[in-house]
Amino acid sequence: MTPDRPTASTEGAPPKISVDAVSKVFPVKDGEFVALDRVSLDIAENEFVTVVGPSGCGKSTLLNVLAGLEEPSGGRATVDGVEVDGPGPERGVIFQQYALFPWLTVRKNVEFGLRTAGVPARERAERADHFIRLVGLEQFADALPKTLSGGMKQRCAIARAYAVDPSILLMDEPFGALDALTRVRLQEQLLETWSQDRRTVVFITHDVDEAVFLANRVVVMAARPGRIQEVVDVDLPYPRTEDVRLSPEFGELRNRVWHAVYHQSTSLAQPSTTTA
């Protein structure tokens, strides 16, 4: 049985990201844990794709494979046609735990990737300033992470990822640890930035509302073994305002994704549906 391959909505153009029958198996005490079972997925340039699923469905593993932090046990992932082999600055990663360097100020954190790239000091400072302003942290540029709230930390991490100008943003439940209000604000800010630069985004979440609100496409994954259950196109208009969030169309999509995520045992009996 070959899994269906959900393709990007833009036909013709080669995919920005291509996941081809990627498997990932972790050895556990007695036997092995199949985190990903021949997962295939194409993501077009400029797409905003969210991946949602219950814990253990391998969504974070998928992201780590794309980031080059984990090697697939089988299959391959390509970015711009080149096989992923280790991390690269063209793929920015934002982690749930922020992963700021606690001994560096906000500015130094944002400059980190620029320093490793050998950007001269003055340009580094200018670019860091630009992105610190973009995320609204200019008053905290010289503060240490310990003095920041969770939302501010994640904004700093986002600025740090943007600073090296990646063509892809890989976000691993970035707003998962934040309170509801901060989460909604950061979602809106993220969409605002995205609608300006149209950077390809792969966004992992366990929050169905978040998945539908942000995405062009929602990839629903299922656990044991980790696989793609369903792909839902979200044809809601951008900018996604509060009206969109409260619209019946949003509610309908949300219910559909919700069902796919939380009633996987029932939908398993049916043939897996993929929408192109």
Added chain:
Amino acid sequence: MTGVAVLPRRRAASGRQGAGGGRRMLVLNIVSVLFGIGVWWLLSATVENIPSPPAVAERGWELLADGTLEGDILASLTRVIAGFAIGTALAIPVGFLMGWYSTVRGLAEPYIQFFRTIPPLAIIPLAIVLMGIGETPKIFVIALAAFLVCVISAFQGVVDVDRTLINAARVLGAGDRTIFLRVVVPASTPFILVGMRVGLGSSWATLVAAELIAAQQGLGFRMQNAQVYYDLPTIFVGLITIGILGLVMDRILLFAERKLTSWQERR
């Protein structure tokens, strides 16, 4: 090893209290010290042979006046600082290498675990036979004591570096060298500094014992010598001096630790 790991947290708790009632704590500390001296005074008045505080102070003044105490302090401090510096200077790179390269870890671990079970004092007879009775065996034993404590904490510091931070550096384009210098080294600094403080404590403990056995000068030697002449006030002066010097050195390291690791989130 667990003791080392627990230390930073415990200090964090006391630091928080200090911020709230620093003055109150200081007053309590002073009251406690005065009370202790009072108890000592009372004991000296009732128990035979225990010198009274004034007698000890007087003896201390005499030893200071004729330069004996200064000479002893200088001799002891030189030994401790030399041994401690050599021990930690070796321990930090070795600990880093052990944490970073599993091969080094595999090769070094049996020796470190083995020597850790031997109190450095037990090495003294061997060191004296092999290295004579000069400064070398004393500094060697002190260095060994500092090394064994510090190497474990440096190693633990590297092993405990948050994987997410290393991954964050990798996705920002950092290679192994950059990760080591700009993530692993700063992230393990708190561990190393705690290790250095514990290491200083064991250096100090080892020093006195090393001087008890073979020395011509030093605080340990002076006390040993006083024992022969039943000179209790001198023994007290020696003990108090060792305590004060150890405390001062520990405070200096604690201050450095606070400065260097103020970025830490205290939970």
